[in-house]
Amino acid sequence: MDIISDFTAEDFMLYVAALKGIPPQKARGRSKELLALVGLTEVSAKKIRTFSGGMKQRLGIAQAVLNDPRILVLDEPTAGLDPKERVHFRKLIANFSKDKIVILSTHLVSDIEYISDTVLMIKDGKLIINRPADHIAHEMVGKVWRCVVQKEKTEEVSRLFCVANLHHGDDNTVILRVLSDEIPLEGAVNEAPTLEDLYLYHFQNDIAEYRGIK
Incomplete structure (x- = not known):
């Protein structure tokens, strides 16, 4: 049995405090203060095994x-959380960052888009981007396109271009969000x-490699 799961939230905090x-x-005072800050005061006497993933x-x-x-x-702190818990968690991190340096490692970029001061992007072990968060997407201006294609052309376009998203229309059309340095298709408009x-x-x-596209 996982011994930690049998602790109450308050006992767990006191246990970790002793280790530190x-x-x-x-x-005791610090534990109560922090449990209140993260919204767990009302469940502080309940066992951890009864908690949800977000809790x-x-x-x-x-x-x-x-x-x-x-x-x-923090490494992938919002993985597996529902949207409500992710919002709560982002607010929590934003509050802690007032007087701390918070380093957040994640593939869920929406979690850092509005709370980060600086974004670092690493690919193949190399730092490829290190910029203020409010300027980082500017290099994509003119490279994001909205394309409307016939449904049967979707797979072909996906092979030729990086499709970030798609939405099926009411008729036989599909709306694609395409990332490309040049206009990908006639009639495409920037977003x-x-x-x-x-x-x-x-x-x-x-x-593309993950999807098996050559």
Whole structure:
């Protein structure tokens, strides 16, 4: 049996505090403060095994900052969470970043688009982008296209270009979001880029290989 899962949230916080050498009196006050901050006060006496994935993630953040570290490193912290919990988690990280350096490693770029100051992108072990988050998508201006094609042409276009998204129309048409340096198809119009577009643009070869596209 997982012993940690049998702890209550409060007991777990006190246990971690002891491991970190925090005095008991200080640990109790700090634990209550952090459990309140992550929205777990009402369930602090419940066992961790009864928690949802999002609640466990929030508890993980609370214990990580017990000793008030200057740097907080989180690896794929929102993986598996529903949209509501992801929003809650992003707000939580934004609050912690006021007086800490928070390094967030994730493939879910929407989680960092609005809360990050700086975005670093690594490919094949090399740093390829290191820029302020509010400027990073600018290099994609003029490279994101909205294309309307017949349904039967979708696969052909997907082989020729990087398709970031698609939406089936009411008739026999499909609306494609295509990433391309040049206009991909006649009638294509530019759209505002996002951070996800930038990510897909730089990793399109990997995505094509994953899908078996030569």
